[in-house]
Amino acid sequence: MTRVLLTGNAAAAWGARLAGVDYVPAFPITPQTEILETLGAWIEGGELRARMVMLESEHSMVTAAGAAAATGVRVFTATSSQGLLYALEMLYTVAGWRAPFVLVNVSRGLAAPITLGSDHGDVLAARDCGFLQLHAASAQEVLDFVLLGARLGEDARVRLPVLVNLDGFTLSFTREPVALPEAVEAARFVGPFDPGTVRFRASRPISQAVAVLGGSPYSYFRYEMQRAAEAALLAWPEVAGAFANAFGRRYEAVATHRCEDAEVVLCLLGALATQAEGVVDQLRAEGRRVGLVRPRLLRPFPAEALRAALAGKRAVAVLDQDLSLGLGGVLHGELAAALYGAAGAPPVLASFVGGLGGRDVAGTELAAMLEAAARAADAGVPPAPRLLYTETELRELRKLQAIALGERHELARGERSELARGEGA
């Protein structure tokens, strides 16, 4: 087993390669493009026996992905943000074809305004479509989740496509040490692609994805997808166990850090978790009883594991790097639904929304979230949701706004020229 420095994007490409992917329909979009370029270079160089095809849009790309999977090959593709949403119709559609494949999303904030930095608005917009959903917090998890996703999605009890998410920029372009599984071991873990009965061949004609009229039959097909997702949750310990045996890394559906005797717990998704672990350790050293809970699996939703991890806690501070406009944080709402009426459910579930569009979430802020949740528990008062923004940020924004709105008198002349002189990028 070799340990190498890989970006999250390169790790995703390695996952696909080690999973023995056959077909890669592609379309470029920042910050995911490197995944497809890496696979393309391997294919061109003969290191990967697969075919890559550039489609003209993500909608077409996902259609081609599902169709190829439905024909009987192992498929991998990747996208981000606007591309994921452009494909959204087809994400729902191909999931219903019951032909599994892995799609990596490199998360990026959604327009408008159009931007490039990371948040989870895009991947969470796809939470209802029928894809299983895994959230990676490190380049190692990215690679491993692609392998896990291939195996889990292709399991006969499941047969659903799998979306693996990694944070743009924080993970996609950042190199970290990754243990590269041996190709033979990876192939053994994933196994050869078995299309089952969902495939095209001359000798066995099949009409796939036909129209279904009538609420009862339609409901049957949709409910069965729900059953399949539930089966995936039941199968997870088995699949993760096999992975641990093969590669030595054990992935619980919900990761916990110093939770057992914690009173106040942080809950979030993705790469920020590693920073949050550091904050938890810092506060623990100061005698604070805090911990971290991080779902790795979001679909199927690991409700029982979350209830178990949070039972008896005084407060949970949930950080959503997403915003359901008109409501608030998505993870917060999903957690609340899982905890409602559960024995030992924490009385305080504080909602924080931050990190949108790549906004840094400082360790100070993570600590302050835990503090705010604890104080709310002390006071017995449910805390108001908070959109993370500072005085300094608003002051800087007002300067930009003054330029955009032509309110020149609001800026001191000195400030203005300083701003302008520096803005060379």
Added chain:
Amino acid sequence: MSDTAYRRMQDLPSTHLLGTGTSTCAGCGGLHAFRELYDVLGDKTVVVNAAGCMTLLATYPFTPFRGSWLYTSMASAPAGAQGVRDALDLLIEKGRLPREEDLRVVVLTGDGAAYGMGLAATSAAIDRGLDFLYLCYDNEGYGNTGQQSSAATPHAARTATNGGPRGYPGYKKDLFAIWAAHRPSYVATVIAAEPVDLARKVEQAARLTGPRLLLALAPCPPGWGFDPQDAVEIGRLAVKSGVWPLKEWRDGRVVHTKTPRPRAPVEEYLRRQQRFAHLFEPARDEATLAEIQRRVDAYWEEVEA
């Protein structure tokens, strides 16, 4: 061509309307073409943009526009243009906007949208007879994401997704012919390196209504692999070698506004760009060079027939 204000370079606008300070690359052939168009067309325009290199022209709070701008999405700029045009017409028709507040609607996209994802919206906009001007800056690849191959990539060019010894295996799509087949109001190819030709065509297009395309070859220093200072020279070579014919389509007729005679060998154009370096080093790929030359020759033979 009928009467024109642009006969020589000194007739070109001496004031540049598009603001500087944008984040396009130094030497960008796309910005160059758009800037020249904007100088002629003026600022009573609303530019509707699809995702691509030019999207970052307006990044909060900075805009280079004296006129207006709307960023839509990669696939739907022509549909955005439809909405703006219809709304302006309605407002004027209903007396809620004085006629002098009207704006010309201009769609600005790269080849990625124009030749690919945006083609459905474009085709439908032409079907509807939308009154708009479409400027496509064609840098022959998905430039903003790092020059992956698009439908506009020429045969044998090396790109980020075709980095092997043969380069891009496909052939450049003929967007000019696709537009012409729709029988719009006007289609023309232009290039910033020939500013008088470009200005005349903008002027001509501006006199017409309905769907009009100006297709600008946009030499791209980082994507094609040349020093920014060669951007105009490479544009001129594209024309001189016959690789980029300068022509117009109107009412079923194609007129070439420049016929290079004699034509420079395509090699002169190709060898200036790193994306074609593999055709010369370590050994000359005579077969591919000959094929490229043959195709160019065949085009002009038909034109001159």
Added chain:
Amino acid sequence: MYRIRFHGRGGHGIKTGARILGSAFFAEGFEVQDAPRYGAERRGAPLDASVRASRGPIRERGALRAPDLVVVADETLIPVRSAGVAAGLAAHTWFLIRSAAPAAVWRERMARPERVLALAAAADERAELPFLGSIAAAAAARLVGAISWPALEGALAREVAGFGAGAQAESRARARAAWDALAPHAGAVGEGPELLTAGGDPGWIDLPLDLAERAAPDVRVPLTSLEVKTGLWRTQRPVIEPDRCHGCAWICSSLCPDGAIAIAGGRPVIDYDHCKGCGVCVAVCPHHAIHVEREELARAGAQP
């Protein structure tokens, strides 16, 4: 943990430089995290890249705070605010600036009495530009002291492999020169202290409602882009020689891609606040009346 940041421009190999350093640390048994930070992602535009290296697991994410070493490969970036050369600066941060001016001059300019070093640019300065990343990596490795030359050499060979044999040899030679030049300060840069991530008021506010007329992502004023001095991207500038200029003006003015050449009184005037230094005007002037000057010399000359 070592926290190191490189600053340069697109085309200087800064991202590769961070990867070289990251790979070298990794070869020496460190845990590593390296990443570029993109601005406009254009040639000439400022960009930086960072490396974190630690004997234990690295849990920090995002932009570096309190770097131990900042290497500025292009001194013209120092006045460029958005380049962020001084971002997260701490008392213990070392600065290494590639510059003809000696360290003493920079200590004064930056009002930092210590921890400022200068590395002279090579005689063939323009030829050196694509290798600034390799130079920065070698310099950083020497200053840190925990990286051996074989580890750095190996990392360099790996990271530059894709650029061809010529580039590899070039990178190695220039890296070696920087390595040797910094021998007197070998090991000067130490690991930074553990960063306190907890405590302190984050300064949160409740964001007020701004009406949509203010809060929509719109720019209501034309031409605000003029405030962005893209002239700061230049490493060289075009200079018109009045004696050779025939005053046709429309050629250079029409053929400047950015429209940065205006015509005043029949004569061309270059807008140096915005000229990106592409050199097209130099190439197209039929009378060869425009020549190129190195930007820092031109700027120095322009000062009263």
